[in-house]
Each structure stands twice: as structure tokens, then as C-alpha cells.
Amino acid sequence: MAPDDALLLIENAVTALNPQHQAESLLTEASELHLLFALQPDITARGIQPSSRLAELRCIDYDDFVQLTIQHHVTCYWK
Numbered sequence: 001m002a003p004d005d006a007l008l009l010i011e012n013a014v015t016a017l018n019p020q021h022q023a024e025s026l027l028t029e030a031s032e033l034h035l036l037f038a039l040q041p042d043i044t045a046r047g048i049q050p051s052s053r054l055a056e057l058r059c060i061d062y063d064d065f066v067q068l069t070i071q072h073h074v075t076c077y078w079k
Contacts, residue, residue: 006035006072008065014042017050017057024051031056039065 001007007030009016016023017038030036031054040059043050050057060068069075 001030001034003033006037006068008060008068009036009038010042010065011039012042012046014038014046014048017043017048017054019051019053024053027051028053037064037068 015021016027018024027036028051035058036054036056037058037060038050040061043059050059
């Protein structure tokens with residue numbers, strides 16, 4: 001990822017925000033270098049309580065999701 005890139009977690013990817021998830025430490029490192037976002041409706045739907053180590057995490061709604069796609073012209077989606 002480039003320094004100005006953003007990472008948005010959606011759907012089941014938000015489970016990585018759980019402090020017990022194996023990827024949580026990777027997200028913590030990534031959040032120190034990149035913008036880290038997560039879709040709040042997906043967090044709520046899965047009953048996730050994001051790790052307190054992810055201080056830079058920004059929980060966003062669908063309108064914010066649209067704004068991110070406008071700001072970042074190239075997007076990648078993995079399933």
C-alpha cells in the first residue's frame with residue numbers, strides 16, 4: 001500500500017477488528033501508516049467491539065463509503 005492509500009473493511013472483514021482475531025495485529029500496524037476505515041453497519045450487524053489498539057480506526061456509514069470511492073479513484077475488492 002502507498003502512504004496515501006486507505007483500507008476499508010466491509011462485510012465479514014470487520015471481524016478482523018476483534019482483539020482476539022489473528023489479523024488484528026496486522027491492522028494495528030497498518031493503521032499507523034495508512035487510513036483505516038470500517039463500515040459501521042457491518043460492525044453493528046456482527047456485534048464486533050473493535051480493538052482499543054486501533055485508535056486511528058474510523059467507523060463510517062454508506063455515505064462516507066461513497067465519498068471514499070470518489071476520493072480514491074482506484075479501488076480493489078477481495079472476497
